[in-house]
Amino acid sequence: MGPQHPATHGVLRLKLVLDGEKVLDCEAVIGYLHRGIEKVVESQDYQQIPPHMDRIDYTAAVSNVLGYVEAVEKLMGVTVPPRAQYLRTLMTELNRLASHLIWLGTHALDIGAMTVFLYAFREREEILKVFEACFGARLTTHAFRIGGLAEDIPPGVLDKVREFTDYFPKRVAEYEQLLTGNRIWMNRTIGVGCISAEDAISFGLTGPSLRGSGVRWDMRRAKPYAAYADMDFEIPIGKNGDTFDRYLVRMEEMRQSNRIIRQALDRLPDGPVRAKVPKVIKPPAGEIYHAIEAPKGVLGYYIVSDGSSKPHRLRVRPPSYFNLAAIKKMIVGSLVADVVAVIGTLDIVLGEIDR
């Protein structure tokens, strides 16, 4: 199955051993989208790296850049102004919504619900318009710079975001009405791709895939970064660890993200958006690991600095790579049609797996 299959979300190839319709064995073949980003950035200055980080997980470019710039700031000991922290939180949560909306649309499309795809992309379009107005690009936004943001967001955008947060919960309710009680959706998802909490932890699953199994682990709460320490939100968890539970977890996460955006809007402080950083960034020699909660799970950056203006080594811990590792556990014994559902529920992005 794959690498050119509409349901594999990119260039994933799965070697399946079948007995009729039943899956006996499965092996994921990756590497079709390898661009060598980790090697490329070793020859780049620190401030030139964020555009490359955009292209790791291209559905959540803002989160990727946030993880990277925060790692470098931690290494340099830069304190980011509060307004920049809040704007970062706001934009990252908007990006989480955009990423979850892509997941919802494509996942539902794979399983056979075409309408949700169109509705989800309609809402995503509004988020991308906000990014376009603030950062000048829709997908690979290059949103943050080391020390804060490049410039303050333009006037009028915050009103648009507030308007969006007003009607977004109603739209989520619409998706839920289309899917949650629908018997086709329930038959295709309940009991499919089950993984227990112990297995999920041992495979290193993170994000909604882990929380669907009932483990309450979220980097935003466990090790708060940006302005998440001030935010009031809940971490939804599932019970059975099947596709339906992960779906419910992500839907609830969208509502919680909406709440965080609302709080960030209400408490947005005034002030500068960028701390004073030198023109040529030379962090002290040393190493740092910084992890954030990207829409797909824990995204970690490990940077080794030798004191020069270029990193000696930059390693990315991509959530999708570890989530994909559990695919064998989840689909052996089920039917071929369920493979599509499981790939969808893991919410993988191949750009992130291969880098």
Place this chain on the structure above:
Amino acid sequence: MTLRQLLRKVFLIDFLEGFAITGPYTFKKVYTEQYPKVPAKVPPRFHGAPRLNVDPETGKTLCIACDLCAQACPIGLIEVQRERNAETKRWELKGYTYNAARCMFCNLCAEACPTNALELSQTFEYAVYDMKELYWDKAALEKGPTVVRFTK
């Protein structure tokens, strides 16, 4: 299965609930943008085709040939050809090439520019048939790409 669940199943309630959402959209406003027919509007901050600004009064280039944009570019697609003037000891711009085919529109070059000479403009419709046409020199950067509008 309770009686309630059975009745829901027999009378297709879950599907009817779905139709209650999709049905009214027949009468709502269409969201789709008719792009080539209706030109798309991009916000002022949009990062599109690069442009070298000229002084609106004299028509001379604002570029001071400092080479900062070329150093800021992560890909190294900007080439500034310059020469030091023997009398004034200043750099003089001899030529400027911008490989727009490889640009990833990160805006680092424009942020580095001390005189606002280089800018990523709002133009995004500059598709060409030959990749060589995307090697823009100084004249092409000052003029901007030719936009061909959709006509019936």
